[in-house]
Amino acid sequence: MQRPIEILLVEDSPGDIWLTREALMQGPVPKNISVVTNGEQALDFVRKKGPFTNAARPDLVLLDLNLPRRDGIEVLREIKSDPELSAITVIVLTTSEAPIDVNTAYDLNANCYVVKPVDLEEFTVTIRGIEDFWMNVATLPTAPPAGTGEATGRGGAGAGTMSQGSNGSRSSKREQRLRAIRRQQPWKKHEFMRGAARRRSGAGPG
Amino acid sequence: MERGVARVRDHVRAEGIEILLVEDNPGDVYLTLEVLRLGAIRKHVSVATDGEEALNFLNRAYEFQNAPRPDLIILDLNLPKLDGREVLERIKADPNLQQIPVIILSTSNAERDVIAAYNHHANCYLTKPTDLDDFFELVREIESYWLKCVRLPAA
Amino acid sequence: MPTEAPTAAAEVLLLEQNADEVALIRQSAEKSNVTVVVECEDILSYLRREGEYENAPRPDLVILDLDLSRTEDCETLTEIKKHPSFKRIPVVVLASAKSYDVVLQAYDLRANAYINKPAGREEFMRIMRATLHFWLTLVRLPRD
Numbered sequence: 001m002q003r004p005i006e007i008l009l010v011e012d013s014p015g016d017i018w019l020t021r022e023a024l025m026q027g028p029v030p031k032n033i034s035v036v037t038n039g040e041q042a043l044d045f046v047r048k049k050g051p052f053t054n055a056a057r058p059d060l061v062l063l064d065l066n067l068p069r070r071d072g073i074e075v076l077r078e079i080k081s082d083p084e085l086s087a088i089t090v091i092v093l094t095t096s097e098a099p100i101d102v103n104t105a106y107d108l109n110a111n112c113y114v115v116k117p118v119d120l121e122e123f124t125v126t127i128r129g130i131e132d133f134w135m136n137v138a139t140l141p142t143a144p145p146a147g148t149g150e151a152t153g154r155g156g157a158g159a160g161t162m163s164q165g166s167n168g169s170r171s172s173k174r175e176q177r178l179r180a181i182r183r184q185q186p187w188k189k190h191e192f193m194r195g196a197a198r199r200r201s202g203a204g205p206g
Numbered sequence: 207m208e209r210g211v212a213r214v215r216d217h218v219r220a221e222g223i224e225i226l227l228v229e230d231n232p233g234d235v236y237l238t239l240e241v242l243r244l245g246a247i248r249k250h251v252s253v254a255t256d257g258e259e260a261l262n263f264l265n266r267a268y269e270f271q272n273a274p275r276p277d278l279i280i281l282d283l284n285l286p287k288l289d290g291r292e293v294l295e296r297i298k299a300d301p302n303l304q305q306i307p308v309i310i311l312s313t314s315n316a317e318r319d320v321i322a323a324y325n326h327h328a329n330c331y332l333t334k335p336t337d338l339d340d341f342f343e344l345v346r347e348i349e350s351y352w353l354k355c356v357r358l359p360a361a
Numbered sequence: 362m363p364t365e366a367p368t369a370a371a372e373v374l375l376l377e378q379n380a381d382e383v384a385l386i387r388q389s390a391e392k393s394n395v396t397v398v399v400e401c402e403d404i405l406s407y408l409r410r411e412g413e414y415e416n417a418p419r420p421d422l423v424i425l426d427l428d429l430s431r432t433e434d435c436e437t438l439t440e441i442k443k444h445p446s447f448k449r450i451p452v453v454v455l456a457s458a459k460s461y462d463v464v465l466q467a468y469d470l471r472a473n474a475y476i477n478k479p480a481g482r483e484e485f486m487r488i489m490r491a492t493l494h495f496w497l498t499l500v501r502l503p504r505d
Contacts (some may be wrong), residue, residue, distance in 0.1 A: 015233025106449035133495035163499040
């Protein structure tokens with residue numbers, strides 16, 4: 001049986017933490033999601049320092065760039081320049097589309113750069129796309145290989161389990177209510193912001 | 207309290223209070239909108255997802271010719287294109303816009319950010335909690351203070 | 362606000378010696394332009410825009426079918442990921458690794474992703490389609 005994929009989510013915004021976790025938990029691959037909310041904690045986590053001495057080595061790091069206490073670029077630089085850590089797959093997941101951020105991230109050997117879509121449904125599709133590629137197609141350096149006889153659709157119906165880094169979660173009544181609301185009312189971008197939604201959607205070098 | 211509420215209502219237009227939310231993180235936009243939507247005060251929320259867009263909206267430039275004038279602005283500091291700190295400065299330097307109350311709602315709790323915001327005449331500074339429940343509470347309190355207690359300037 | 366320019370077809374540069382696999386990859390690529398080279402040397406010449414490749418477009422994505430037990434293959438990957446002009450272009454390595462060390466080696470040599478080549482044709486196409494879809498649609502690619 002495939003062990004769960006260990007994911008470290010480095011993100012300080014509460015809403016994006018929630019959205020990302022939700023989208024990941026809906027995916028079929030069994031996974032553990034840890035969350036840290038600043039750059040310093042991210043580095044402590046991967047180095048198993050401080051409160052993270054028993055942290056699992058991440059198979060995948062989802063890294064926001066705008067972080068307090070050591071921003072995402074610094075975290076990326078530290079991880080990818082340390083021979084002990086550089087093999088860890090780091091996906092930059094951020095709102096910035098600025099070419100300088102994109103180019104710098106790739107120059108620092110980020111495995112890939114993904115812009116968070118503004119639209120809620122697109123956001124979920126993007127997270128699922130990350131799961132599909134990195135957990136079902138690619139072979140991660142820290143996880144047993146896919147497609148070597150083990151089914152590529154791993155683990156059937158197992159949804160992600162949750163373990164938390166520093167900010168201890170619980171599936172609160174609020175979360176349940178949010179999920180219920182979300183099922184009825186997908187958020188639509190305000191009518192005045194249609195222009196921005198058009199600009200933001202679609203990736204590639206454009 | 208009753209009188210406070212009545213005064214606010216006198217100045218509220220038919221559609222309710224106009225709020226401009228300037229926030230790039232899609233999850234936070236969603237959460238903030240949801241909590242505001244659940245609140246009792248009638249309101250209309252516009253969302254700008256970067257600093258440039260926010261200023262165009264406020265200046266009714268480009269595609270925002272018919273944008274409503276906000277009664278209140280909720281502003282994140284870390285924004286793409288034009289930083290929230292810049293946006294704040296420009297709003298408070300503009301005689302047409304400076305009366306609009308600006309609430310900073312940011313994940314940063316760096317002292318220098320707080321001081322700089324108040325130096326640039328932010329009306330108040332709130333740190334976004336990372337915990338979901340706490341975030342909910344905070345937005346509810348924004349509603350109850352800024353939309354119920356406080357008298358907003360007439361548009 | 363500036364209007365969006367229509368997005369041009371993506372450029373994929375492929376190092377692949379097996380004609381069958383080339384055909385499958387082209388099929389999976391649909392609207393993207395796929396340039397195929399057969400020798401490691403040619404991949405580097407292409408990226409350096411040397412000789413016949415003087416006017417070659419910059420690839421958006423590089424796919425390398427490598428045998429990482431060969432020094433030349435490893436050196437090619439290293440060279441690509443060192444060169445200031447094109448080290449930032451995402452490189453996906455395709456290989457049939459017998460041992461897990463090879464996977465690690467690919468990542469150590471700075472491959473953006475490693476994919477184990479599946480045996481069957483259909484599975485191969487599925488993998489390639491998913492790969493191209495991910496890198497050319499969901500990912501924000503670097504620019505010059």
